[in-house]
Amino acid sequence: MTRISTRKWSYPFGCTVLCLTIVVATVKGADVAAVQDLPQLAEAGQFDQVLTSLKSASHRTDDPQVRALIDDLRRYRRHRGGQADLRHEACEQALEDMAKSADEGNLNKALIHAVEAHSLATDPPAVLADETVLALVGRAVESARAAEQAGDWVQALSLYRGLDLLYEDHQVYHDDVKRAARHTRVLQLYAPDRLQQLYLDHAKRLNKGDDPDPITFDDESWQQRFQGVKLTMLWETLVRADRRHVSNTGYRALLRGAIEAVLILVDTDGLADTFASLDDPIKRNAFRNELIAIRNNLDTNNRRMRPSEANNIVRRIVKANNRTLALPERVLVFEMTEGVVGTLDDFSAVIWPHDVDAFSRNTQGKFTGVGISIERRKGQLIVVSPLLDTPAFHAGIKAGDVIATVDGRDTSTWTLDRAVREITGPEGTEVALGIERGGDPDLLVFPIKRAEIVIESIRGWQHDPGDQTKWDYFIDPDLGIGYVRLSQFLPQTADDLDQAINQMQDHRGLNALILDLRFNPGGLLSAAIEVADHFLTDGSIVSTVDAQGKQTSNADAHKHRTHPYFPVVVLINQGAASASEIVAGALQAHGRALIVGTRSFGKGSVQDLYPLDDAKAYLKLTTQYYMLPNGRIIHRNPDSLQWGVEPDLDIDVTNQLVADALEFRQQVDVIRDVDEPADPDAPKPHAADILKEGLDPQLDVALLVLKTRLVAHHIALAQNK
Numbered sequence: 001m002t003r004i005s006t007r008k009w010s011y012p013f014g015c016t017v018l019c020l021t022i023v024v025a026t027v028k029g030a031d032v033a034a035v036q037d038l039p040q041l042a043e044a045g046q047f048d049q050v051l052t053s054l055k056s057a058s059h060r061t062d063d064p065q066v067r068a069l070i071d072d073l074r075r076y077r078r079h080r081g082g083q084a085d086l087r088h089e090a091c092e093q094a095l096e097d098m099a100k101s102a103d104e105g106n107l108n109k110a111l112i113h114a115v116e117a118h119s120l121a122t123d124p125p126a127v128l129a130d131e132t133v134l135a136l137v138g139r140a141v142e143s144a145r146a147a148e149q150a151g152d153w154v155q156a157l158s159l160y161r162g163l164d165l166l167y168e169d170h171q172v173y174h175d176d177v178k179r180a181a182r183h184t185r186v187l188q189l190y191a192p193d194r195l196q197q198l199y200l201d202h203a204k205r206l207n208k209g210d211d212p213d214p215i216t217f218d219d220e221s222w223q224q225r226f227q228g229v230k231l232t233m234l235w236e237t238l239v240r241a242d243r244r245h246v247s248n249t250g251y252r253a254l255l256r257g258a259i260e261a262v263l264i265l266v267d268t269d270g271l272a273d274t275f276a277s278l279d280d281p282i283k284r285n286a287f288r289n290e291l292i293a294i295r296n297n298l299d300t301n302n303r304r305m306r307p308s309e310a311n312n313i314v315r316r317i318v319k320a321n322n323r324t325l326a327l328p329e330r331v332l333v334f335e336m337t338e339g340v341v342g343t344l345d346d347f348s349a350v351i352w353p354h355d356v357d358a359f360s361r362n363t364q365g366k367f368t369g370v371g372i373s374i375e376r377r378k379g380q381l382i383v384v385s386p387l388l389d390t391p392a393f394h395a396g397i398k399a400g401d402v403i404a405t406v407d408g409r410d411t412s413t414w415t416l417d418r419a420v421r422e423i424t425g426p427e428g429t430e431v432a433l434g435i436e437r438g439g440d441p442d443l444l445v446f447p448i449k450r451a452e453i454v455i456e457s458i459r460g461w462q463h464d465p466g467d468q469t470k471w472d473y474f475i476d477p478d479l480g481i482g483y484v485r486l487s488q489f490l491p492q493t494a495d496d497l498d499q500a501i502n503q504m505q506d507h508r509g510l511n512a513l514i515l516d517l518r519f520n521p522g523g524l525l526s527a528a529i530e531v532a533d534h535f536l537t538d539g540s541i542v543s544t545v546d547a548q549g550k551q552t553s554n555a556d557a558h559k560h561r562t563h564p565y566f567p568v569v570v571l572i573n574q575g576a577a578s579a580s581e582i583v584a585g586a587l588q589a590h591g592r593a594l595i596v597g598t599r600s601f602g603k604g605s606v607q608d609l610y611p612l613d614d615a616k617a618y619l620k621l622t623t624q625y626y627m628l629p630n631g632r633i634i635h636r637n638p639d640s641l642q643w644g645v646e647p648d649l650d651i652d653v654t655n656q657l658v659a660d661a662l663e664f665r666q667q668v669d670v671i672r673d674v675d676e677p678a679d680p681d682a683p684k685p686h687a688a689d690i691l692k693e694g695l696d697p698q699l700d701v702a703l704l705v706l707k708t709r710l711v712a713h714h715i716a717l718a719q720n721k
Contacts, residue, residue, distance in 0.1 A: 035715050042708035043594055045649050045701065047073055050708055063718070065479070069704075069711045076704060079694030087654060091120035099132055107140045108155075108206055111162030118166060119655055128166070137163065144176070151269040153183040154198040155205075171638055178342070182261070186268045189222045190331075194270040220418075222274075226330040228353030231318070233612045234258075234337045237350060237619050238310055240610050244623050245344050246547050251305040252298045254340045255313055259295045261339025262317070262332065263288065266325075277325040287324035291317065344622065347607055351618040359618070367455070369424035370431065370448045372397055374416065380404075381411050381419050385670045387456065388469045391448045397435070399670040404443060405434030425450050457523075458496040459485040459669070462687035468671050473504050475687075475703060479710050480504075480511035486531075489523030489579040494530035501563055512567040512706040514699070515583075518597060519662075522578025525606075529555045532586040535593070537562050541586045544606055544624040545633065552624055567709055568593040569702040572645060573658075577601035581634050582626060585645045589629035595647045596702045602636030602643035649705070651698045661695045 034053050041050045051073040054066060098113035114136060118127045127133055144159035157180035164173040187195035242251050265271070266288050272279035294313060314336075321332055334352075341348045351359045371390020372383050381403040386393040403411055406422045414422070423431055427450055435444040460471030461483040475483035482504045484497060504510040522528075525542075532541045536557035543554040570584045570593045581600045587593035606624040611617075625635050628645075636643035667685045690696050691703070 035712050035719070038712040039705075039709040042705045043648070045651075047076060047701075047704060050704075051077070063715070065711050065714050068478070069707050072704060072707060075692075075694070076700050079700070080697070083657070083694070083697065087120050088122075090654065090656070091117050094120060095127075095130075095132070098136065102132075102136050102139070106206065107136070107143050108158050108162065108202075110136050111140055111159065111166065115162060115165045116655070133166075137166070144180075148180070152198060152201075153180055153187065153268075154195070154202045156180045157184050158202060174638070179264075182264050182342075183268050186265050186335075187270060189225070190265075190274045191270045222331070225352070225354045226334055228613075228616055229330040229333055230613055230616075231314075231329060231333050233350070233617050234333045234340070235311065235314065236610075236612045237337050237340055238314070239307060240619050240621055241340060241344060241348070242307075242310075244608065244610070244621055245348065246605070246622050246624055247344065248547065249343065251307070251310040252301075253343050255305075255310060256295060256298055257341075257343030258314075258336035258339040259291050259298075259317070261335045261342065263291055265327075265331075265335050266291075275325070275327055275331075277327070280325075283324045287320055290320040290324070341619075345605065347603065347605055347620070348622045349620050350612070351620060353617050356617065367424060367453055368427040368450050369420075369453050370395075370397075370433070370450060371453045372423075374403065374419060376416050376419075379412060381414065381416075384666065387453065388671065390453055391451050392433075392446075393469075393671065395446050395448050397433070397446060397448075398437070400438070402436040403433055404436045405432075405445075407432050408434070427452055454492070455488075455490060457486060457488050457490045457493045458500055459487065460500065462668060463671065471500070473500050474508070475514065475691075476707065477508065479707060480509050481514065481703065481706050481710070482510050482512070483514045483516065485516040486520055486580075488520055489525075489527035489531070491524060491527060493523070493527045494534060497531060498534065498561070498563075505564075510566055511710055512569075514569050514571065514702045514706065515593070516571045516699075517576045517580040517584055518571050518573040518698070519575035520577070520580040521575070522580055522603065525579060525582070528579035528582045532583045533557045534561055534563055535568065535587055536590055539590055540629040542582045542629070543627045545627050546624055549633075551627070567706055569705055570595050571698055571702055572597040572600045572647060573698070574598055574601055576645075577603040581645050582628075585628040585630075585632070585634060588645065588648065594649065594702075594705060595645060596649045596651060596705070597647050597698045598650060598652055599646055600634070600644035602634055602640070604634030604636075604643075649701060651701050653697050657695070657697070661690065664690060664695055 034056075038050055038053060041047075041053070051070065054070050054073070094113045094117035098110045098117060101107075101110035101113060114127070114133055117133075118124050121127045140159050140163055144156045144163070147153070147156035147159065157177065160173050160176040160180050164171070164177045167173060184195065187198070238251065238254055241254055242248075266278065266284060277283050294316065298313075317336070318329070318332065321327055337350055341350055370392040371387040372392045373385050373387065375382055375384050383392075383397055383399055383401040383403065385399045386397045403419070403423075405411060406419070409422075411419060423433070425431060430447055430449050433446045433448060435446060437444055458471075460473035461475045462472050464470040464472045473482045473484060475481055482501070484500055486493065486497065501510060501513070529541050537559045538557050541555045541557050544552045546552055568587065570587060572580065572584050572595060576584065576597075577600065581602075581604060584593075584595055584600065588595045604626040605622045606626060607620045608623045610619040610621060612619055625633050627633050632642075634644050664685060668687050668690070691700065694700065
């Protein structure tokens with residue numbers, strides 16, 4: 001009797017295999033014992049031992065499945081060895097480049113190289129303790145402080161971000177980054193020309209002798225962005241934050257944040273052309289002194305403030321502004337409100353009237369437009385790919401097309417945000433895209449009627465070769481291993497995932513599944529619960545708790561619509577957040593899936609949406625934390641020592657390898673014109689090359705774990721005949 005079966009795995013995923021000995025013998029019973037251990041070895045990442053065990057049983061290597069697994073294991077070992085050597089060489093090179101850049105006085109580049117060396121090192125703390133790195137950090141801090149004094153917020157922000165990345169787990173420079181980012185945001189809103197010059201100066205410092213590419217910002221003015229902003233929105237934000245935010249810090253802390261935000265506006269040089277009163281030192285100092293006096297009074301009294309007292313302070317600040325600088329009330333309200341939510345957490349925010357439509361589009365999983373994915377590259381708007389079965393797809397828009405005009409207007413200075421705004425629009429209306437395409441000397445104009453576009457949250461291994469509008473989900477058709485990428489959690493996500501699984505089941509049978517949640521930022525909680533519920537028969541999926549850890553709600557799994565059992569591996573990384581972490585954490589806690597990759601982001605907080613000024617704007621407020629079935633809170637607070645979902649198999653990869661894999665995957669996903677002549681100098685990338693070339697070690701490991709399990713089961717069945 002063998003332990004290997006198609007039922008639920010009886011041992012917990014991620015268990016460390018200790019004192020496990022493979023006894024090589026020629027008798028049948030000894031071979032069976034070795035086979036039983038193969039899945040556990042693979043789940044522990046002991047692929048060399050899996051390979052040794054398979055090769056030791058010479059009478060089994062003629063089996064095609066065994067032979068294929070041996071070849072895969074050898075390829076993985078070869079890639080792993082090559083990647084380790086390259087990683088060591090890259091780390092040494094990064095340290096050399098760091099020292100060279102520091103000697104040349106280019107501290108920004110030196111920090112970039114230091115961060116790279118730290119991410120590549122097998123002993124990251126040793127990099128932070130290196131005398132050369134410590135000397136660089138000291139110089140960078142000094143230079144950042146000097147940049148602040150000179151009002152060069154781009155340089156200060158760049159240096160602080162480099163330092164923050166270098167000490168990411170310690171968050172030593174997190175507050176410095178936030179401060180510099182706030183000054184930069186103020187310049188972008190009210191003095192974009194000043195900020196553009198700072199960026200150009202910064203680019204020249206980084207690339208001496210080279211002319212930097214022009215910097216473009218959203219062409220909307222602050223007056224346009226602030227349409228509909230009212231004082232009532234500030235007051236309602238204060239009240240909601242005081243009563244509902246999970247931290248429950250009270251009005252004093254919230255008002256301190258509001259005052260700090262206004263002080264940043266007042267103290268940022270370069271805004272006099274926009275607000276002439278800021279050029280008057282008497283008015284400026286009068287307002288500044290009033291703000292500091294109010295702040296000092298808040299600091300000296302710890303008694304919990306009543307709403308009426310908070311309202312009086314807001315009125316006092318408004319009156320002080322009217323007496324002195326007379327900044328537009330919309331500006332004062334916006335800055336104070338942003339300061340209030342800035343004291344809370346990184347996920348609480350105000351969705352201002354200007355942004356309500358875009359916010360709704362992102363959360364509903366659909367919008368009205370033409371259906372293209374675009375990016376800005378070298379000053380041009382480039383079509384990455386048309387989306388499946390959309391107006392752009394049917395009109396003949398192709399990957400690589402340059403969108404030179406929209407309705408006859410030149411796009412060379414447009415930001416991506418503006419391009420999206422101009423191309424999207426009401427359903428049934430028409431937009432004309434002027435396309436520059438290689439091989440065509442003239443501008444091609446495509447009149448396209450806008451339609452409802454459903455965002456695709458589920459993707460497969462590759463496009464179906466016979467029909468590019470469909471996905472082929474099998475990463476290993478012979479063994480029946482499926483692969484699904486889940487990019488975000490939308491209302492239709494669970495149904496789309498069910499459809500993909502059913503398609504595999506109906507086509508050739510689904511024996512195992514890789515669920516790729518890497519770089520999935522989350523989405524709807526209800527969609528995450530539904531997805532997890534379809535893999536679990538009972539037990540808790542996720543619960544919510546308040547700041548004291550008291551449970552406030554719970555979502556349980558049910559047998560209804562639960563998929564038949566098949567082994568699952570979930571891929572996560574630091575880009576997997578929120579709803580992704582809930583799904584991965586729930587499946588891990590119940591032993592339903594093996595988690596492979598790196599620790600997830602740690603965004604485990606609940607945001608509730610509150611209308612402001614009769615739903616003309618909204619406050620997205622963190623009110624609770626998510627807790628996994630094993631009792632863990634996945635949210636990362638500033639003082640957290642543990643956060644996110646820890647993988648059962650931690651497979652660390654370099655940033656460069658991740659970038660290369662993402663770029664290659666993007667090329668694989670591009671929908672190409674099948675009638676277009678092939679370019680011999682640009683061969684079409686195939687999904688199989690990701691495995692063949694070892695571009696994605698985390699995916700390699702996930703696939704090897706499942707292959708080992710299925711092949712071990714196959715061997716056991718053959719031996720028991």
